[in-house]
Amino acid sequence: AQKITQTQPGMFVQEKEAVTLDCTYDTSDQSYGLFWYKQPSSGEMIFLIYQGSYDEQNATEGRYSLNFQKARKSANLVISASQLGDSAMYFCAMSYYGNNRLAFGKGNQVVVIP
Amino acid sequence: DAGVTQSPTHLIKTRGQQVTLRCSPISGHKSVSWYQQVLGQGPQFIFQYYEKEERGRGNFPDRFSARQFPNYSSELNVNALLLGDSALYLCASSLDVSTNTEAFFGQGTRLTVV
Numbered sequence: 001a002q003k004i005t006q007t008q009p010g011m012f013v014q015e016k017e018a019v020t021l022d023c024t025y026d027t028s029d030q031s032y033g034l035f036w037y038k039q040p041s042s043g044e045m046i047f048l049i050y051q052g053s054y055d056e057q058n059a060t061e062g063r064y065s066l067n068f069q070k071a072r073k074s075a076n077l078v079i080s081a082s083q084l085g086d087s088a089m090y091f092c093a094m095s096y097y098g099n100n101r102l103a104f105g106k107g108n109q110v111v112v113i114p
Numbered sequence: 115d116a117g118v119t120q121s122p123t124h125l126i127k128t129r130g131q132q133v134t135l136r137c138s139p140i141s142g143h144k145s146v147s148w149y150q151q152v153l154g155q156g157p158q159f160i161f162q163y164y165e166k167e168e169r170g171r172g173n174f175p176d177r178f179s180a181r182q183f184p185n186y187s188s189e190l191n192v193n194a195l196l197l198g199d200s201a202l203y204l205c206a207s208s209l210d211v212s213t214n215t216e217a218f219f220g221q222g223t224r225l226t227v228v
Contacts, residue, residue: 004156033214043202045157045219052214091156099211101147101170104156 002027002096004105013082013112020067021077021108023092029053033095034075035102036066040088048090051075082112116140118207118220126226127195135190135223139207145169146188147217148180151202163188164211192225200227 003026013019025034036048051059051066059066067076079086089109093102119138127133139146145164149157159172163182177193186207192199202224206217 031213035216037219042221043204043224044221045204045206047216047218050214050216093156095213097170098213099162099169100145100208100213100215100217101159101162101172101211102149102157102206102217103159104149106154106156 002029002094002103004092004094004103006092006105006108008108010109010111013086013110015084015112015114016081018078018080019082019110021079021090021092021110023075023077023105025073025075025092025094027073027094027096029096029098031098033100034066034068035093035095036064036075036077037091037093037104038086038088039091039107045091049077079110082110084112084114086110087112118205118218120203120205120220120223122223123221124224124226126228128228129195129197131195132191132193133195133225135192135203135205135225137188137190137205137207137220139186139188139205140218143207143209143218144186145208145211145215146182146186147206147208148188148190149204149206150174151204151222153201157204160190162211169211195227197227200225 148160151157162170
Protein backbone atom coordinates (compact mmCIF):
# COMPACT_ATOMS: atom_id res chain seq x y z
CA ALA A 1 0.00 0.00 0.00
CA GLN A 2 1.09 3.53 -0.67
CA LYS A 3 2.03 5.55 2.36
CA ILE A 4 3.00 9.17 2.80
CA THR A 5 4.63 10.30 6.04
CA GLN A 6 4.73 13.87 7.26
CA THR A 7 5.81 13.96 10.89
CA GLN A 8 6.87 17.51 11.64
CA PRO A 9 4.86 19.34 14.29
CA GLY A 10 3.37 22.73 13.56
CA MET A 11 5.98 25.26 12.49
CA PHE A 12 6.39 28.97 13.07
CA VAL A 13 8.43 30.72 10.39
CA GLN A 14 9.70 34.26 10.30
CA GLU A 15 8.53 36.25 7.30
CA LYS A 16 11.11 36.27 4.46
CA GLU A 17 12.86 33.16 5.77
CA ALA A 18 12.92 29.78 4.04
CA VAL A 19 11.14 26.72 5.39
CA THR A 20 11.56 23.04 4.55
CA LEU A 21 8.70 20.59 4.94
CA ASP A 22 9.62 16.91 5.12
CA CYS A 23 7.87 14.12 3.24
CA THR A 24 8.79 10.48 2.89
CA TYR A 25 6.84 7.93 0.89
CA ASP A 26 6.61 4.22 0.43
CA THR A 27 5.61 2.49 -2.79
CA SER A 28 6.54 -0.51 -4.87
CA ASP A 29 5.53 1.25 -8.10
CA GLN A 30 8.27 2.38 -10.47
CA SER A 31 6.15 5.10 -12.03
CA TYR A 32 4.52 7.58 -9.69
CA GLY A 33 4.16 11.28 -9.14
CA LEU A 34 4.72 13.40 -6.07
CA PHE A 35 2.64 16.49 -5.42
CA TRP A 36 2.51 19.21 -2.82
CA TYR A 37 -0.74 21.00 -2.05
CA LYS A 38 -1.51 23.98 0.17
CA GLN A 39 -4.77 24.10 2.12
CA PRO A 40 -5.67 27.45 3.71
CA SER A 41 -8.39 27.66 6.30
CA SER A 42 -10.97 28.06 3.52
CA GLY A 43 -10.51 24.36 2.72
CA GLU A 44 -9.57 24.40 -0.95
CA MET A 45 -6.51 22.34 -1.92
CA ILE A 46 -4.16 24.45 -4.02
CA PHE A 47 -1.59 22.71 -6.22
CA LEU A 48 1.97 23.90 -5.65
CA ILE A 49 4.46 21.61 -7.37
CA TYR A 50 4.88 18.23 -9.07
CA GLN A 51 7.81 15.79 -9.36
CA GLY A 52 7.71 12.67 -11.53
CA SER A 53 9.52 9.56 -10.40
CA TYR A 54 11.63 9.55 -13.57
CA ASP A 55 12.48 13.25 -13.45
CA GLU A 56 16.18 13.69 -12.84
CA GLN A 57 16.06 17.35 -11.95
CA ASN A 58 14.31 18.75 -8.90
CA ALA A 59 11.10 20.59 -9.71
CA THR A 60 10.79 24.32 -9.10
CA GLU A 61 7.77 26.61 -9.30
CA GLY A 62 8.46 30.20 -8.31
CA ARG A 63 9.23 30.25 -4.57
CA TYR A 64 8.58 26.50 -4.29
CA SER A 65 11.15 23.81 -4.93
CA LEU A 66 11.05 20.11 -4.34
CA ASN A 67 14.12 18.30 -3.02
CA PHE A 68 13.64 14.84 -4.52
CA GLN A 69 15.85 12.03 -3.22
CA LYS A 70 14.54 8.89 -4.88
CA ALA A 71 16.81 6.40 -3.14
CA ARG A 72 15.72 7.73 0.23
CA LYS A 73 12.08 8.00 -0.93
CA SER A 74 12.02 11.58 0.16
CA ALA A 75 10.29 14.60 -1.44
CA ASN A 76 10.78 17.65 0.73
CA LEU A 77 9.18 21.00 -0.12
CA VAL A 78 11.22 24.17 0.26
CA ILE A 79 9.40 27.51 0.42
CA SER A 80 11.78 30.42 0.00
CA ALA A 81 11.16 33.97 1.22
CA SER A 82 8.07 33.10 3.27
CA GLN A 83 5.10 35.46 3.10
CA LEU A 84 2.22 35.92 5.53
CA GLY A 85 -0.09 34.36 2.94
CA ASP A 86 1.90 31.13 3.14
CA SER A 87 0.28 30.34 6.49
CA ALA A 88 -1.67 27.14 5.82
CA MET A 89 -1.61 23.34 5.99
CA TYR A 90 0.71 21.71 3.48
CA PHE A 91 0.08 18.22 2.17
CA CYS A 92 2.42 15.88 0.38
CA ALA A 93 0.67 13.43 -1.96
CA MET A 94 1.57 10.62 -4.32
CA SER A 95 -0.19 9.35 -7.40
CA TYR A 96 -0.33 5.59 -7.69
CA TYR A 97 -1.73 2.55 -9.54
CA GLY A 98 -0.68 4.13 -12.81
CA ASN A 99 -3.13 7.00 -12.59
CA ASN A 100 -3.53 10.24 -10.72
CA ARG A 101 -5.56 9.12 -7.72
CA LEU A 102 -3.73 10.56 -4.73
CA ALA A 103 -2.57 9.24 -1.38
CA PHE A 104 -2.03 12.11 1.07
CA GLY A 105 0.05 12.55 4.16
CA LYS A 106 -1.37 14.06 7.35
CA GLY A 107 -0.04 17.48 6.54
CA ASN A 108 2.21 20.12 8.08
CA GLN A 109 0.86 23.29 9.69
CA VAL A 110 2.91 26.39 8.86
CA VAL A 111 2.37 29.77 10.47
CA VAL A 112 4.34 32.71 9.10
CA ILE A 113 4.94 35.47 11.62
CA PRO A 114 5.91 39.07 10.80
CA ASP B 115 -12.72 29.96 -16.66
CA ALA B 116 -14.55 28.73 -13.60
CA GLY B 117 -12.71 26.34 -11.34
CA VAL B 118 -14.12 23.20 -9.80
CA THR B 119 -17.43 24.02 -8.15
CA GLN B 120 -19.05 21.99 -5.42
CA SER B 121 -22.48 22.28 -3.86
CA PRO B 122 -23.62 22.72 -1.25
CA THR B 123 -20.75 24.30 0.70
CA HIS B 124 -22.13 23.27 4.06
CA LEU B 125 -24.65 20.64 5.07
CA ILE B 126 -26.07 19.31 8.32
CA LYS B 127 -27.75 15.91 8.33
CA THR B 128 -29.11 13.51 10.92
CA ARG B 129 -27.81 9.99 11.46
CA GLY B 130 -29.48 7.53 9.12
CA GLN B 131 -30.29 10.10 6.47
CA GLN B 132 -28.96 10.15 2.93
CA VAL B 133 -26.97 12.93 1.28
CA THR B 134 -26.02 13.88 -2.28
CA LEU B 135 -23.03 16.08 -2.99
CA ARG B 136 -22.43 17.65 -6.40
CA CYS B 137 -19.35 18.60 -8.35
CA SER B 138 -18.83 20.43 -11.64
CA PRO B 139 -15.35 19.98 -13.10
CA ILE B 140 -13.33 22.55 -14.96
CA SER B 141 -14.50 22.86 -18.56
CA GLY B 142 -12.72 20.29 -20.71
CA HIS B 143 -11.79 18.03 -17.81
CA LYS B 144 -13.10 14.49 -18.17
CA SER B 145 -12.07 13.03 -14.82
CA VAL B 146 -13.58 13.63 -11.41
CA SER B 147 -12.31 12.19 -8.15
CA TRP B 148 -13.83 12.37 -4.67
CA TYR B 149 -11.94 12.57 -1.38
CA GLN B 150 -13.01 12.57 2.26
CA GLN B 151 -11.02 14.71 4.69
CA VAL B 152 -11.71 14.12 8.35
CA LEU B 153 -10.63 16.89 10.72
CA GLY B 154 -6.89 16.77 11.37
CA GLN B 155 -6.14 14.27 8.60
CA GLY B 156 -5.17 14.32 4.96
CA PRO B 157 -7.80 13.60 2.30
CA GLN B 158 -8.66 9.95 1.63
CA PHE B 159 -9.52 8.76 -1.87
CA ILE B 160 -13.12 7.59 -2.32
CA PHE B 161 -13.86 7.34 -6.08
CA GLN B 162 -12.44 8.22 -9.45
CA TYR B 163 -14.42 8.57 -12.67
CA TYR B 164 -13.15 9.11 -16.18
CA GLU B 165 -15.33 9.43 -19.25
CA LYS B 166 -18.33 8.39 -17.13
CA GLU B 167 -16.74 5.12 -16.06
CA GLU B 168 -15.57 4.25 -12.57
CA ARG B 169 -11.79 3.97 -12.62
CA GLY B 170 -11.13 3.36 -8.97
CA ARG B 171 -12.67 3.00 -5.58
CA GLY B 172 -11.05 3.54 -2.20
CA ASN B 173 -11.61 1.61 0.99
CA PHE B 174 -15.09 2.90 1.77
CA PRO B 175 -18.28 0.96 2.52
CA ASP B 176 -21.03 0.36 -0.02
CA ARG B 177 -23.02 3.18 1.60
CA PHE B 178 -20.87 5.42 -0.57
CA SER B 179 -21.68 5.59 -4.28
CA ALA B 180 -21.03 8.00 -7.09
CA ARG B 181 -21.68 8.59 -10.75
CA GLN B 182 -20.52 10.85 -13.54
CA PHE B 183 -22.89 12.40 -16.03
CA PRO B 184 -22.47 12.99 -19.80
CA ASN B 185 -21.44 16.61 -19.09
CA TYR B 186 -18.72 15.18 -16.75
CA SER B 187 -20.28 16.57 -13.59
CA SER B 188 -20.51 14.12 -10.73
CA GLU B 189 -22.54 13.25 -7.68
CA LEU B 190 -21.43 11.51 -4.51
CA ASN B 191 -24.15 9.77 -2.51
CA VAL B 192 -23.85 8.56 1.04
CA ASN B 193 -26.64 6.47 2.55
CA ALA B 194 -27.42 5.68 6.18
CA LEU B 195 -25.21 8.46 7.48
CA LEU B 196 -23.06 7.84 10.54
CA LEU B 197 -21.51 10.39 12.86
CA GLY B 198 -18.13 9.33 11.48
CA ASP B 199 -19.11 10.52 8.01
CA SER B 200 -18.74 14.10 9.23
CA ALA B 201 -15.95 15.51 7.11
CA LEU B 202 -14.93 17.85 4.33
CA TYR B 203 -15.70 16.19 0.99
CA LEU B 204 -13.43 17.35 -1.78
CA CYS B 205 -13.93 16.95 -5.49
CA ALA B 206 -10.98 17.09 -7.89
CA SER B 207 -11.05 17.35 -11.65
CA SER B 208 -8.33 16.62 -14.17
CA LEU B 209 -7.93 16.42 -17.93
CA ASP B 210 -7.20 12.72 -17.79
CA VAL B 211 -6.01 10.15 -15.28
CA SER B 212 -2.31 9.91 -16.14
CA THR B 213 0.09 9.65 -13.24
CA ASN B 214 1.53 13.11 -13.85
CA THR B 215 -1.75 14.92 -14.44
CA GLU B 216 -2.47 17.66 -11.95
CA ALA B 217 -5.76 17.46 -10.08
CA PHE B 218 -7.60 20.71 -9.36
CA PHE B 219 -9.71 20.75 -6.23
CA GLY B 220 -12.94 22.48 -5.38
CA GLN B 221 -13.56 24.29 -2.10
CA GLY B 222 -15.28 21.24 -0.67
CA THR B 223 -18.58 20.43 1.00
CA ARG B 224 -18.44 20.41 4.77
CA LEU B 225 -20.83 17.71 5.99
CA THR B 226 -21.85 17.52 9.63
CA VAL B 227 -23.83 14.50 10.82
CA VAL B 228 -25.65 14.96 14.12
